């Protein structure tokens with residue numbers, strides 16, 4: 001086909017991602033993660049992430065080109081996450097993208113990380129319904145978005161007022177003695193437990209907003225565990241994991257479907273690392289079926305941070321005729 005080849009670069013957190021797409025066809029998705037280097041700190045250390053991006057950038061680009069069976073000169077446009085994210089980490093990707101775009105003499109597109117999490121689904125399920133509602137849940141963000149057109153208009157309906165959903169999973173995992181990142185471990189442990197064993201609080205459940213709050217829940221779990229330990233009682237980790245997880249996914253799915261109802265939208269997309277959660281997927285499907293809403297969830301490898309999502313949005317911007325970014329494109333760590 002004659003659709004343009006877009007190279008996408010993602011460095012907003014701890015994954016150095018480079019993806020290549022042709023239109024909505026995924027050709028390569030190479031990732032280098034520094035997650036193991038952060039594990040002993042129990043969270044992502046910005047300086048460690050920046051340095052790891054610097055070291056991984058060129059080899060990851062080379063790996064992506066190799067996966068796609070392409071040469072550098074084949075690339076028609078370069079897209080890069082310009083924000084939001086860790087400032088130093090973003091700078092590495094933006095600097096690399098500028099160099100590649102200038103060197104190749106092709107357009108440069110600075111993109112929003114959250115919009116890229118939405119656009120990636122097109123690589124798996126084809127063009128996005130317009131409009132759709134997107135629930136993005138990861139270690140760094142928890143947002144509800146109204147998406148009339150991912151290339152031109154993405155509207156924030158609500159977001160977390162404290163911890164991100166993934167952050168709550170990671171912190172509760174730590175309390176339960178499970179390794180970082182804790183989400184997958186809680187997911188696994190919860191399958192052996194009961195979601196109704198402990199009634200944990202559901203923050204902002206009935207407050208009429210589309211915002212989230214998870215820090216009260218995290219503290220409630222920590223207090224509950226401390227109290228049991230102080231009383232010399234044994235803790236059934238699967239029950240605590242399942243009850244915590246139920247509280248999170250109950251609120252997430254309730255608010256996502258609230259958003260669909262309020263804006264009369266019949267397509268819901270869930271993305272971000274927490275979208276890999278098996279209970280979130282199951283409850284979302286159940287509630288979407290009941291509400292007549294179609295659910296789209298990309299496969300886990302496309303839900304977590306990656307370069308293909310940036311390339312996918314870049315391809316959309318190109319197709320929509322949006323003007324490229326200037327070559328002095330800044331990294332914007334707090335991009336809305």
Ligand code: KG4
Nearest residue numbers: 138139140166181183187273274276277304
């Ligand atoms: O999107 P992502 O790879 O990176 C960003 O944070 O942007 O998301 C990582 C987050 C971590 O907090 C991790 O614990 C969580 O996603 N996560 C999960 C699951 N898999 C990953 N949380 C719950 N259940 C899972 N199965």
Ligand code: ZN
Nearest residue numbers: 117138272305
């Ligand atoms: Zn992300």
